[in-house]
Amino acid sequence: MSKKISSILIANRGxxxxxxIRACKELGIKSIAIYSDEDVRAVHVKRADEAYHIGPAAPAQSYLNMAKIVETAKAAGADAIxxxxxxxxxxxxxxxxxxxNGMIFIGPTAKAMEITGDKMKCKEVMKKAKVPTVPGSDGIIEDVEKAADIAHKAGYPVLLKSAFGGGGRGIRLANNEKQLRQEFEMASAESRAAFGKAALFVEKYLQKIRHIEFQLIRDSHGNGRHLFERECSIQRRHQKLIEMSPSPVVDQKTRERIGEIAVRAAAAVDYLNAGTAEFLRDPEGNFYFIEINSRLQVEHPVTELVTGLDLVKLQIAIAQGxxxxxxxxxxxxxxxxxxCRINAEDPFYEFAPSTGIVxxxxxxxxxxxxxxxxxxxxxxxSGYYDSLTAKLLAWGKxxxxARVRMRNALDEFTIEGINTTIPxxxxxxxxxxxxxxxxxxDYLxxxxIFDRMNEQAKERAKEKARAAVAAVLLQSEFVKKVGAAQTAATAAKSSKWKMMRVV
Known part of the structure; x- marks a missing residue:
């Protein structure tokens, strides 16, 4: 049994x-923020009960500095992180x-995280638990010849994926053997740069697939639940852009079946706290497990809106035992x-980062x-951190x-000084x-979709130009009328004075 948590250090920003912090305030728990040189004026610093400087702007020297964060948490008297x-x-x-260091980590255990973070090890565990996985290599591929042999048996196209990490990094598509040989070296280098390891595996590339994930929660008593699905199929370069719940293609029977598989997957790695089981669904309706994200997801508010649950408060409760x-x-x-994830990127220019003062x-x-x-x-x-500036959510019966409310909210949402993904x-x-x-x-x-977006932008520009011309003409007509009225009034006034003088 864990101890009651009375203070939490939040090892993050934004x-x-x-x-x-909001969840802590509702629970009467002291919130402790950390901040880098770049975040001195950030809102989370002002809202927390306490805030401590953690280092320079570069993440490696601040938000990724484990020793400094734990040292700060101990000095602040935090019960948990x-x-x-x-x-x-x-x-x-x-x-x-x-x-x-005697502090509770609000998340999964190190052992579970190690398994879920190694895609090949996780795939092996899932096969034993009879969780359906995507066809491909059974282990890490270190040689391009072996990769080519497996790809030939699985059938092109295939994906070369890093066995470590997530967020769409370390993934390369190969449509034929020549491309596979080219991409193998690039994928290895990318994986090594992102995760410090170049271990790759080969996976059959399923076309016209949907990305559907199930929110999981599991406690230290062995109880596991799924909190329904989220459809995350609208992506760019494996990065999610729009998420929704329920999925348009998941009925109640499927929800129960795949939800049970997701709970089984969490039990197979002895998962603790909140996580997400991610699946690919092919056009025939088959679901394939791809990974467990061992953390709170960016899109967790989608689940909160359709279930009425507070996932962060639930995380804290489970961390307390x-x-x-x-x-x-x-x-x-x-x-x-x-x-909708509102990112500081310009969708008209290859999603170029956009930073600066708002x-x-x-x-x-x-x-x-x-x-x-x-x-x-x-x-x-800031250009030092993730481009996500806001998460805009709309709920409807x-x-x-929900769609109409989202459309209206997007029209209302303005952010000056930077470009965003709102268009x-x-x-x-x-x-x-x-x-x-x-x-x-591959929806986009x-x-x-980008052609449509550009056409709509041109139309909006034309409408704006037409409106501007119309406004100028209207103003010109107004000035003329006012001028004429003033002239008439002046003439009448002059005539009146003349009559008075004659009299």
């Missing part, structure tokens, strides 16, 4: 740090270091939720709207109500295939 997502959230050495307070059959899905911003609100963000007028969007989402939210639920991981390319 909107996720704010999210954890919440890693958020990104940074140290999936580093198996971090929970171990926390435990050695409490049992999950509900059974699987107690959970009911309510309505539909959609999330002189002003307008955050949307209203029925069913939720915005998780660190933005405020005068804040700085059904998909159409892309405005295009998608009214696109016929999105409305019909015709989604896949398959339906030429």
């Amino acid at each position: 909107e996720i740090a704010l999210r954890v 919440h890693p958020g997502y990104g940074f140290l959230s999936e580093n198996e050495n971090f929970p171990e270091m926390c435990e050695k 409490e049992e999950i307070p509900f059974k699987q059959e107690d959970l009911k899905m309510n309505g539909c939720a959609i999330e 002189p002003n911003c307008n955050i949307p609100y209203g029925p069913g709207i939720r915005v998780d963000t660190y933005l405020y007028p005068g804040c700085n969007v 059904n998909f159409e109500e 892309l989402y405005k295009t998608i939210i009214d696109e016929p295939n999105f409305i019909k639920g015709e989604l896949s991981t 390319e398959r339906f030429k």
